[in-house]
Amino acid sequence: MKKILRHRRHPIAHFLVLGIALLAIGFGYTLLSPSNAAVATNARSQVVEEGRQIFLKGCSSCHGINAEGASDAPTLLGVGAASVDFQVGTGRMPLANTGVQAMRKKPVYNAEETAALAAYVASLSTGPAIPNAAQLNYERDGNIAEGGELFRTNCAMCHNYAGQGGALTQGKYAPSLMGVEVKTMYEAMLTGPQSMPVFGDRAITPQQKLSMIKFLKGIEAEKGQGGFSLGKVGPVTEGLVAWVLGLGLLIGVSVWLGAKSK
């Protein structure tokens, strides 16, 4: 060993070590990589390539040729397929204009193209994957009361106590959660789009996420208890109804009774 170490300052030593390391990695990769998945890899890489083409046409002008991000748009390295599925699947991306917030609209890409884009972005770096149907069975896995408690603790301050949405600063807003697909809500919690924080699986477990979704679906399905809901936005609409309908009717009756006396 000492003999070899004596030559460590030799001019060739650097190249020699580098060469040995490269050879080791090359052999190691060939030995360890699964060669039997070649067909599947081929198909996947085809989808990824499709996604790359869509990305280059539709997304790269803001997000950069390699999704590295730019002044107007964040990097997509590490956002995962779930994020792409959320943003593109709900039509938020591509942006219609550079407002304060991307709004939900008719999706520009169809399901196939969205999947390709998601696969391409996922191929760049690891990130949350799109949840499958088995993971989204909220009816089976969720607990509605626990979901309500978690929702009020984590979500109601922006989305309102009944998921009707609410205002944020500078014209931004938390959208209404009524009528939103289960997968979309789940992905939003996973990826934390726009002003929303990320609720990773270690903070809010998948089961707890499904509980919150069950709570929201319960509110959505709940028949008006006590009559018209007046938007489920609290006392402002109640005050409006009290003045316009309640007092309006009463003043109308007063005028009618007053007119009768003449």
Added chain:
Amino acid sequence: MTTGKRIGGSVANFVDERTGAGRALKKNLGKVFPDHWSFMLGEVAMYSFVILLLSGTFLTFFFVPSQEEIIYQGNYAPLSGLSMSQAYASTVDMSFDVRGGMLMRQVHHWSALIFLAAMVVHMMRVFFTGAYRKPREFNWIIGVGLLTLGIVEGFLGYSLPDDLLSGTGIRIAEAIIQAVPLVGTYVAFFLFGGGFPGTIFISRIYTIHVLLVPGIILALITAHVLLVWFQKHTQYPGPGRTEKNVVGFPLLPVYMAKAGGFFFIVFGITTFLGAVASINPIWLYGPYNPSQISAGSQPDWYMGWLDGLVRMAPNWETHAFGHTVSWNILIPGLIVPGIMFTGLALWPFIESWVTGDKREHHLLERPRNAPTRTAVGAMALTFTMVTLINGGNDLLAITFDLSINQIMWFSRIGVFVLPPIAYFVTKRICLGLQHKDRDTVLHGRESGRLVMLPSGEFIEVHEPIDQYARYSLTNHEQPEVVELQLEDAHGVARPGSVKEKIRARLSRGMYGEQVQKPTEKDLLELEDGHH
């Protein structure tokens, strides 16, 4: 005499011989009240209070005023197994499991909102017609007291169910109490029995809500109505109506029937609202938990202006000698409302000081004939309206795609700029209407009939109005400006005091600009002339 009459007569006689009620009734049942739709607004408030007493009594049968934590095992699945106070659980049970409970809760809450709204509208009627003038200043102050107590009572009721929204409201109330310099922290500790939220607050405000405040309100309403009784009701001016008489109908049978019927109409409309429109859905708000909050947390409308004031306050704080003075809460939460309500209570005295008018008034004034008062009222309403709008700034932002910050800045500027604009615009409108009245008296009513003269000129034919209408348009007084007296009774020059100077200035501002109402001479001159 029929049998019915005979039995009725003997029953009446039996009661009269033992109570002597006959004489009192005979004297009072014939009492005459003037009739006008706007005189019924106060009635709406009073009937709403009766509805509140009735429905509130029902609610007390089922409500448990306790903050003791229990695990909910009731029928509403989305709350099943959650920890909550008994107050909240009993309100949820009342809503879902007590027959008629939901309806009663909703009737109670709707009539509370209508009670406050009717008081405000009634107060506007009294203000804009000058009904508060001597001798009714005390009754005006009682009215201000009723409005204040109504707001407090409403807020306490809103706080009782211990849901997420009401707990948020109590939290803000606690902050406002704490903002009082020096004693605030101690008072808050005293009220909550320690830190927030504590365990005794609900039971304390329950006693205040169902016993103390309603008792005081009832006593004040009695005094309010008795004063109207003894001082007689004011009436609108018109032919045959003077400061010394009351033109109207007797209490029995006209007003007994009318008021009785009207009570049921108010009850009916409130119950209708309670039956069709959900209000305060506490099962959706969830039980109170100090770590939670919902977007769009608002108070009921009668506190909305206060919330709006707090929302627009800049984040000013002073730290001195180890203490914090929270101007951001102190100014909007206590100082501005203090000024508003003190000004409201003192207005009759301020006005009579400026005008120097110490006479009794039983005839009302048309708002246009008191332009300054009307303008001051419009100014105060505009101020309150801007703050009320800012109280719902988040909902406005999301409904109309606006920025919450823009609405806040609009309110911050608007609260100073818009009231003076409202003052000037209202005053101009009033003076314009006076001009129109003057024209109507002198030239008659516009008939809408166009006539082409032989010369080709078009004129509109004006029809003269009858003497009663003319009287109605000209009977009002036009006060003189109180000038500064720079000479005393002996003709010796004297400097006016500062107080007198202020008063003279205010008086000139109030009455310096007037449209002179037409005199008999004006009319005669016109009639002798080209007409």
